[in-house]
Amino acid sequence: MKHSVFAAASAxxxxxxxMAMAEPQAEVLHWWTSGGEAKxxxxxxxxxAENGGTWTDMPVAGGGGDAAMTALRARVLSGNxxxxxxxxxxxxxxxxxxxxxxxxxxxxxxxxxxxxxxxSIAGHMMCEGVWCAAPVNVHRIDWIWGNADVLxxxxxxxPTTWDEFNAAADKLMAxxxxxxxxxxxxxxxATVFEAVALGILGPQNFKKAFVDLDMDVLKSDxxxxxFDQMRKMRGYVDANFSGRDxxxxxxxxxxxxxxxxxxxxxxxGEFLAAGKVPGKDFLCLSxxxxxxxxxxxxxxxxxxxxxxxxxxxxLLSKLIVGKNFQKVFNLNKGSIxxxxxxxxxxxxxxxxxxxxxxxxxxxxxxxxxSYAHGMALRGAQSGAITDVVTAHFNSDMSSQDAVNQLADAxxxxx
Amino acid sequence: MxxxxxxxxxxxxxxxxxxxxxxxxxxxxxxxxxVSLTRSRLLPKYEIEGLIQYDRLxxxxxxxxxxxxxxxxxTLFIVIAIVLGLLIAILLDQKIRTEGVLRTIxxxxxxLSMIVTGTAWKWIxxxxxxxxxxxxxxxxxxxxxxxVIDPDKAIYAVVIAAVWQASxxxxxxxxxGLRSVDGEIIKAAQVDGIPTYRIYSAIILPSMAPIxxxxxxxxxxxxxxxxxxxxxxxxxxxxxxxxxxxxxxxxMAFSRGDIGQAASSAMVMMAVVFAIVVPYxxxxxxxxxx
Numbered sequence: 001m002k003h004s005v006f007a008a009a010s011a012x013x014x015x016x017x018x019m020a021m022a023e024p025q026a027e028v029l030h031w032w033t034s035g036g037e038a039k040x041x042x043x044x045x046x047x048x049a050e051n052g053g054t055w056t057d058m059p060v061a062g063g064g065g066d067a068a069m070t071a072l073r074a075r076v077l078s079g080n081x082x083x084x085x086x087x088x089x090x091x092x093x094x095x096x097x098x099x100x101x102x103x104x105x106x107x108x109x110x111x112x113x114x115x116x117x118x119x120s121i122a123g124h125m126m127c128e129g130v131w132c133a134a135p136v137n138v139h140r141i142d143w144i145w146g147n148a149d150v151l152x153x154x155x156x157x158x159p160t161t162w163d164e165f166n167a168a169a170d171k172l173m174a175x176x177x178x179x180x181x182x183x184x185x186x187x188x189x190a191t192v193f194e195a196v197a198l199g200i201l202g203p204q205n206f207k208k209a210f211v212d213l214d215m216d217v218l219k220s221d222x223x224x225x226x227f228d229q230m231r232k233m234r235g236y237v238d239a240n241f242s243g244r245d246x247x248x249x250x251x252x253x254x255x256x257x258x259x260x261x262x263x264x265x266x267x268x269g270e271f272l273a274a275g276k277v278p279g280k281d282f283l284c285l286s287x288x289x290x291x292x293x294x295x296x297x298x299x300x301x302x303x304x305x306x307x308x309x310x311x312x313x314x315l316l317s318k319l320i321v322g323k324n325f326q327k328v329f330n331l332n333k334g335s336i337x338x339x340x341x342x343x344x345x346x347x348x349x350x351x352x353x354x355x356x357x358x359x360x361x362x363x364x365x366x367x368x369x370s371y372a373h374g375m376a377l378r379g380a381q382s383g384a385i386t387d388v389v390t391a392h393f394n395s396d397m398s399s400q401d402a403v404n405q406l407a408d409a410x411x412x413x414x
Numbered sequence: 415m416x417x418x419x420x421x422x423x424x425x426x427x428x429x430x431x432x433x434x435x436x437x438x439x440x441x442x443x444x445x446x447x448x449v450s451l452t453r454s455r456l457l458p459k460y461e462i463e464g465l466i467q468y469d470r471l472x473x474x475x476x477x478x479x480x481x482x483x484x485x486x487x488x489t490l491f492i493v494i495a496i497v498l499g500l501l502i503a504i505l506l507d508q509k510i511r512t513e514g515v516l517r518t519i520x521x522x523x524x525x526l527s528m529i530v531t532g533t534a535w536k537w538i539x540x541x542x543x544x545x546x547x548x549x550x551x552x553x554x555x556x557x558x559x560x561x562v563i564d565p566d567k568a569i570y571a572v573v574i575a576a577v578w579q580a581s582x583x584x585x586x587x588x589x590x591g592l593r594s595v596d597g598e599i600i601k602a603a604q605v606d607g608i609p610t611y612r613i614y615s616a617i618i619l620p621s622m623a624p625i626x627x628x629x630x631x632x633x634x635x636x637x638x639x640x641x642x643x644x645x646x647x648x649x650x651x652x653x654x655x656x657x658x659x660x661x662x663x664x665x666m667a668f669s670r671g672d673i674g675q676a677a678s679s680a681m682v683m684m685a686v687v688f689a690i691v692v693p694y695x696x697x698x699x700x701x702x703x704x
Contacts, residue, residue: 066668073457094456094671184563184652240542242563242652379670380455387476387654394565394653405475412473 024053026312028299029075030086031068033061036269040332047319053312058082076100081302083309084316087133089124089375092300096127102301102310105131107317116321116339118362121296124375133300134320137335140354141264141293141370142195145250145271146283150177150259158285162199162229165260165288169236172259179236181258183244186390190372192233192262193389197226199289203366206291210371213381219407227392227399234393242394253282262287264295264373268350269334284350292361295373296338384413443684450677458673467678477679480657483569484686487658488637490573491580495633496626498577499584504614506585507592517589520582528579532646535575536562565655568648572640572656575647580636584629591625592618627694634690638683659683 026048032041038059048055060068068086075081081100095101108114108131114122117135125133144165146158151168154175159165169179182188198206201222208214209223217223238258241249250270252258261267271282278284286292299320301313319325326337331346336354344355361367369375371382388409392402451462471477502520506513523531538544541560549557561567561574595618603613641660648656650665657665659679667676 069671070668077457091456091671098457185649186651186654189653238542239560239563240540243536243649378455380672380675383665383670383672390651391475391653391655394651394655408473409475412470 023308024048024051024312024315025056025306025308026053026083026316027056027058027309028084028086028316029058029060029068029072029082030299031060031065032086033059036273036332036334040329043328043332044316044319044325047322047325048316051315051319053315076302081304083304083312084299084301086297087300088296088298089369089373090378091374092124092133092298093127094378095300096132100303101127101132102303102313103130103132104134104301104313104317107131107314108134108321111318111321113321113339116341118338118340118358118367120362120367120369121294121338124296124369125298133298134317135338136297136299136320137326137330137333138338138354138358139264139266139295139297139335139373140286140357141191141295141373142198142287142289142291143263143265143267143350144195144285144287145253145261145263145267146285147253147256147259148279148281148283150256151283154259156259158283159288160285161288162196166232168259169232173236177256178238178252178258179260180233181249181252181261182233182237182241183246183249184237184242184394185245186386187372188246188249188263189390189393190386191264193226193230193393194293194370194372195262195287196229196233197223198291198293198368199287200226200229202289203291203361203364203368207368210385211369211376213377213410215407215410218410219403223403223406224399227402230389230393231399264370265334265336265350265354268348272334272348278348278350284353286353286357290361290364291366291368292357293368293370294358295370295375297335380413381410384409446677446680449674450681452674454674454677456671456673467674468682470675471678471682476654476657477659477662479654480659480662481682483656484638484658486569487573487576487640488634490570491576491637492630492633494573494577495581495584496629498581499629500588502581502585503588503592506589517586520585522582523579524583526579528640528642529646531575531579532643535571535578536647539571539574562648563652565652568652568656572644572647576636576640576643579643580633584633587625587629587632588622591622595621631691631694635687638687638690659686 030041032038041059045055045057058071060071065086072082072085076098087095092101108125113125113131117125121135121138125131125135127133144158150172151158154171154177156168156171157164159168172179182192194206194210197209201209201217205217205220205222209217246263246267247270249258249261250263250267251274253261254271254274254276265284268278268284271278276282299316301317304310304313321339323337323339323342326339326342327346330337330351336344336347336351336358340355340359344352347355358367371377371385374382376382377385385406388402388406391397391405392399397405448460448462449458450467451464452459453461453463453466506516506520510516539559539562541547541558541563544559546557546559549559561571599617600613603617608616639660640658641664644650644656644658644661650657650661659682663676663679663683666672666679
């Protein structure tokens with residue numbers, strides 16, 4: 001009897017201490033380790049601590065997230081998943097299908113995420129009808145950056161059609177300036193390719209080709225035209241482009257060696273870091289054609305045990321989509337907030353353009369996921385497309401052969 | 415008791431490493447073979463689906479390129495490194511005064527990591543920064559050496575860097591072999607007035623056959639597992655023109671979440687290794703029995 005009283009008392013004591021200890025805890029796996037990115041993530045870390053949480057940082061650098069994903073796989077397989085993980089695009093749904101993601105609908109509904117996020121971006125955060133991830137930012141991919149002085153000296157406006165771009169590039173070539181600064185890495189080839197594809201195919205067919213993998217569009221004459229334009233682009237690149245990192249290509253535009261670069265808005269960070277002023281030293285415009293290609297970083301919450309960790313997930317989700325974090329983080333990172341009701345007073349003119357275009361394209365149905373940055377397709381399919389794109393760009397393959405290979409590669413990747 | 419210990423201690427000492435190898439080498443080979451028969455994507459699954467991953471593998475033009483590159487790279491790398499290593503070893507064997515210094519200089523590249531070699535050669539062979547730019551600045555405006563950025567020739571650029579790295583090591587192997595040849599035989603041949611090249615081709619080299627085999631085995635496995643050199647030198651590019659099976663497997667397993675495909679490519683790589691190693695083991699074992 002005495003024994004069981006003691007046991008009951010200690011059980012109560014343990015429960016009580018358990019309640020008291022349910023302060024939010026989060027172990028966060030991410031790969032934002034370089035200068036500006038680390039600064040951005042520290043913002044979230046501080047805000048989490050201010051709200052009484054304990055943040056365990058688990059940064060895994062390397063391979064554009066490959067190393068982090070390997071670490072994640074090992075942790076999940078050993079039954080010890082991190083609380084929150086930087087994940088994006090269809091990978092979120094892929095992990096949900098493995099049955100390891102937590103449902104954060106309670107927070108999402110309380111905070112009214114559905115009202116403040118553009119519908120197509122909200123779609124990426126839902127798994128089978130429940131909220132399973134929190135969006136951090138929106139990077140636009142289809143930007144063309146120009147050196148203002150070089151363009152003015154040659155009497156060239158920022159191009160709004162691909163024909164204008166080609167005419168401008170030919171003029172620049174004649175003047176001895178490299179028209180397009182580019183780095184020959186597969187993902188950069190794919191970035192240019194999808195900007196060209198969006199412009200030439202148009203948003204509807206882009207969606208059919210790179211989201212739905214519609215064979216008719218993949219094999220269409222439009223796709224041949226896209227590869228034709230890619231062959232032209234190859235001619236506008238200098239001879240030393242192989243293996244060049246994107247920021248070195250941005251530097252070429254900055255110092256006037258090259259006139260244009262097609263790259264996501266992280267390139268803006270490079271310009272700003274060098275003290276260049278948007279609209280004066282460098283120009284930003286969406287690549288020719290309608291539509292908006294986005295790359296949305298997000299955090300997915302994994303299924304974990306313990307009140308403290310679940311409280312941590314709730315708090316973290318709430319803060320990530322909170323107005324303050326969305327503003328401060330994106331000012332640091334060069335992207336724009338995912339929620340549409342954040343005041344943009346402190347953002348630069350390129351971010352204003354981006355935000356306005358996002359809202360417009362969201363209404364027009366042309367707000368589309370980037371295939372090159374893993375937002376539209378799963379790894380095997382997007383990788384198969386990139387293989388063909390980069391093989392075509394780096395050889396003398398004909399456009400028709402490229403289209404045939406594209407269809408074969410997509411079919412083979414299923 | 416002591417006798418019992420004497421008999422059993424070697425077994426007990428070896429047992430842990432034997433078990434570890436059994437599990438971590440052969441066990442995981444078996445696991446990979448299993449996974450290669452499934453539709454595993456992000457995480458391994460265990461329902462066997464047949465040879466689908468192998469069908470996909472052999473239908474992939476990128477895998478064809480990778481295997482073709484392994485063949486070109488492996489053959490050229492092994493042949494050139496052996497010929498160059500042997501040549502340097504023979505030249506160093508002429509009882510020259512600074513042999514110690516030269517030997518160290520030639521052997522030193524082996525001390526570098528492949529990543530360092532790859533990065534250095536990437537710059538040396540970059541047309542805008544390296545050899546081409548240098549020779550052009552001397553006034554030879556038409557000089558071109560742009561193998562690194564030419565998809566048809568980039569794999570040969572990888573061979574250059576790999577040969578630079580490994581031929582010093584091969585030289586050290588051959589130098590040891592040359593020194594182990596009995597001096598009396600050579601002296602006898604010299605007394606008989608046999609020319610030096612004949613001494614090498616008829617006496618010394620045939621007696622070094624085991625060294626050739628060792629050099630071949632070491633270089634062959636370096637070639638098959640080559641990964642870091644390609645990653646540092648070309649990143650598999652331009653396009654995927656310098657992909658090797660190892661980089662293909664890495665891309666599938668770690669970048670694309672296609673574990674089944676990666677496992678099937680790993681099994682094919684292992685088959686290639688077996689094709690080289692099994693005849694070697696067989697000849698070794700047979701030699702012992704004779």
